Amino acid sequence: MNECVADPGPGTTATSRTTSPAARSPLAEPADLGHTLDVLEAWIEVVDAPGERERAGLVNDMLARSAAYPRLTDHARGWHLHYRDDRQPLGAVLFALISVGTALHLVSRGMDQLGRCAAADCEMIFADTSRTGRQRYCRQPCANRDAVRRHRARHSTPAT
Numbered sequence: 001m002n003e004c005v006a007d008p009g010p011g012t013t014a015t016s017r018t019t020s021p022a023a024r025s026p027l028a029e030p031a032d033l034g035h036t037l038d039v040l041e042a043w044i045e046v047v048d049a050p051g052e053r054e055r056a057g058l059v060n061d062m063l064a065r066s067a068a069y070p071r072l073t074d075h076a077r078g079w080h081l082h083y084r085d086d087r088q089p090l091g092a093v094l095f096a097l098i099s100v101g102t103a104l105h106l107v108s109r110g111m112d113q114l115g116r117c118a119a120a121d122c123e124m125i126f127a128d129t130s131r132t133g134r135q136r137y138c139r140q141p142c143a144n145r146d147a148v149r150r151h152r153a154r155h156s157t158p159a160t
């Protein structure tokens with residue numbers, strides 16, 4: 001998706017002093033931390049949802065809480081879509097980005113293409129973007145560790 005965190009539109013506010021892209025980014029405020037923790041909490045529920053219906057319902061809740069109708073904008077390097085109202089604080093922007101990004105990922109890759117690493121000692125979350133859609137571990141070291149453990153379990157002689 002072509003979302004971005006920068007605030008749309010040439011500044012009509014106090015931030016128009018400079019024209020660098022960073023200066024047009026929404027200013028972070030103390031409330032944004034709470035909002036960001038909210039989005040992570042909601043998102044982790046999506047990750048751990050027991051089935052695709054539950055997962056869809058939770059993503060829809062996130063979208064309802066954060067996203068607005070999509071709109072075309074060209075405030076930075078070409079036309080793209082925003083899924084939120086203009087001039088939102090950073091926390092609200094992140095909420096919309098993560099909600100819409102997760103929804104787009106699930107419908108394009110598959111509702112089960114988001115989850116936890118299969119290694120018993122790892123709780124990392126990953127979004128499967130592999131070609132096969134069969135990723136089970138967050139990264140290769142976890143896959144290797146698990147393979148070694150399974151190998152040892154098969155070949156170990158019971159201790160007496």
Ligand SMILES: [Zn+2]
Nearest residue numbers: 003004006082
């Ligand atoms: Zn943008």
Ligand SMILES: [Zn+2]
Nearest residue numbers: 117122138142
């Ligand atoms: Zn892992």
